[in-house]
Amino acid sequence: MTETAIDATMASVPQPRRSRRHRVVIVGGGFGGLAAAKALRDDPVDVTLIDRRNHHLFQPLLYQVATAGLNPADIATPIRSSLRKCANVSVRLGEVVRIDDRAVVLADGTQIEFDHLVVATGVRHSYFGHDDWEQLAPGLKSIEDALEIRRRVLLAFEIAERTDDPTERDEHLNFVVVGGGPTGVELAGAIAEIATRAMSRDFRSIDPSSARVILVEGADRVLGAYTPDLAESARRQLERLGVEVRLDTLVDGIDERGVDTNNGRIDARTVLWSAGVQASPLGAATGAELDRAGRVVVDEALAVPGRPNVFVIGDLAHARWGGEQVPGVAQGAIQGGTHAAACIRADLAGRARPVFRYTNKGELATIGRSSAVGVIGKVKLRGWLAWMAWWMIHILFLINFRSRLVVLFSWAWSYVTFQRGSRLITSAWRPGTDRASGTSEPSR
């Protein structure tokens, strides 16, 4: 297999002509795309990185923005700044809608030619065909998502405060999080913490700590990717934070006043979605075979079978190593990006491509104040220790130094004061917002 892969490579990858430099196009400025661009920094190639956003988002801390713990800018840096030192990389704001044989096509029709292409556009949330649920139960993938969730959560308490009808008040103080994966667990834990701590003394007619946070999971445990004992520990830690965990519970319907499940109705005005992801539509545009979640099944060099000059990395790739699928986590994407760069280098030198090896440095999932679970090497961590490790690692990996300081500060601050720094309800700008009551009702 390796042999044939190499043959295919040598056959169809054009050798660089002296006339112009070899062109590498990278689509997506996430962990994978940035890693690939940086790895090519000193190679004789012209790199163009294309992203719909001007910023790289540090996804693992996004839930903190959604729960008023951090500012958007604390976890997002302009892609340009991150790549400033890479003189051979130019950054382009735009959305790729098509992949041709030797060029990508942007939404505005522009063609950008490539000799090698690296696709790293990740995944977005999936509503399993119920796209109408998105309006009722936003997911958490972008800064906009996070700000919308923050708006809805904070607004719920405001509305409850001014409502006289007790039933309605309770509905506004009920929060349902659908999906018990890492994001769902983080959201549920953080909302429970806001209610019981950050806002407890701020209201007069309601007691925020009477809010209910219900985490709904279809499987028989949360954090399915972890071992049963860690998952069980996570459930206990969630309940200690005041989260009601409902396992083996599937959502049949969502409306503006609650959720219908196989275990009955849950009344709640705020429903958040973290139940599933599907690959970015650009995966299909590679013409490759897709797995059930729409991920691109790549070869052992992370290239598209039959298109050796097109790599797919990160969450969008279905890559296998040691018989297992490489998990859709930051370290997988970063390793994939570096690997794709190594393969491009090999092609240019006429060497054989290396085979992708995934190194799992460990996994940690945070749950809330002093609560987390995880594995580092062979060591299982729980509670405060896991939580400490989680923060240390994530702050270390935060891309720019300034953010590291700010996040460390914000985090230490709320740890000491129980307060949250970003409790802002803002809405979409439109002329006259300053006199509209745009922020006084949820946009539904």
Add this chain to the structure above:
Amino acid sequence: MTETAIDATMASVPQPRRSRRHRVVIVGGGFGGLAAAKALRDDPVDVTLIDRRNHHLFQPLLYQVATAGLNPADIATPIRSSLRKCANVSVRLGEVVRIDDRAVVLADGTQIEFDHLVVATGVRHSYFGHDDWEQLAPGLKSIEDALEIRRRVLLAFEIAERTDDPTERDEHLNFVVVGGGPTGVELAGAIAEIATRAMSRDFRSIDPSSARVILVEGADRVLGAYTPDLAESARRQLERLGVEVRLDTLVDGIDERGVDTNNGRIDARTVLWSAGVQASPLGAATGAELDRAGRVVVDEALAVPGRPNVFVIGDLAHARWGGEQVPGVAQGAIQGGTHAAACIRADLAGRARPVFRYTNKGELATIGRSSAVGVIGKVKLRGWLAWMAWWMIHILFLINFRSRLVVLFSWAWSYVTFQRGSRLITSAWRPGTDRASGTSEPSR
């Protein structure tokens, strides 16, 4: 006059009945409203503070959010948190649309009764009847405005970077700020600084420092509120920062590609508005006499003539002291709020109301890096010294301690590194934003 005022007061202000506590309603959570609420903290009254927003906004630093220097949350705090220690104050999110004899009416129809009312809803920008300009040239009053301006300014560089047509590129690199008051001067100075410093090394096909920032002012000098020599110094400092100052220039028209003035056309894709303000519509709802800008002409106790239990304070009030109109600045609003509280206290005690005295502690206007002008006491300040003073004072006045630290840090950081911490282009949330190219074109 004082005498009659007092008689009127005694006649129509109901003495507190034992049955219930005296009810004070404050509309607006700005500097004036907060000051009034805090001043009433230990009085035997029930205070309800109503605002459309959940947060108090530290207006003087808003231009820093608009120019990517600060995060929204750095300059905004939840009104609830600021008033947490005031047990007799309850905060209510809502928009007052009508003022009846003894009650205010919210947009949702709710009535909230008062014995004393304090109206402090401030001003918003005025387009002198050209409301269609607002879409083309946003003003700077709210967090939403600031984020929209930030989005347009940062996007302009992104679009210029990917444009091949040189004319169009230049249009995108031209920024027009209409109005040479404090806000206009701050915006123009900050944009020039971003272009020449923060982004200079981030682009490949454009040179951000080739951007032009044009400040258009109708009068014969900027900062009309200051003495001619300080205004002249401000103009020189602006030009040193690279801003083109066009005085005696009136805007006749604005379209998507530029501005028409009595001194000719200026091509620019980004136009910002800080040319004028008009009072919040709630001023008219008091039924009082209004001045040309729609401000409520109040008596020497800051009450509405003929409605002694209704006070108007802050930017919304046209108050006079020592033959001069009290300027629409934070210190005027704060002093007004404290004064209104003192009058309410006097009414309850059956004492005569104090007369409002405005104490001007000095004025400072910042222009940009190491550039500012101002007067403290009798001392005129220019340049670095004025700028230092400006920052010290504003950080001192920033409402909560956490923000003080963060702002001080962000500021010191960008002073040392020339970088800006919040260079995010985000757009309004809507389902599917994560796959829409919502951020790749200005919303026009």
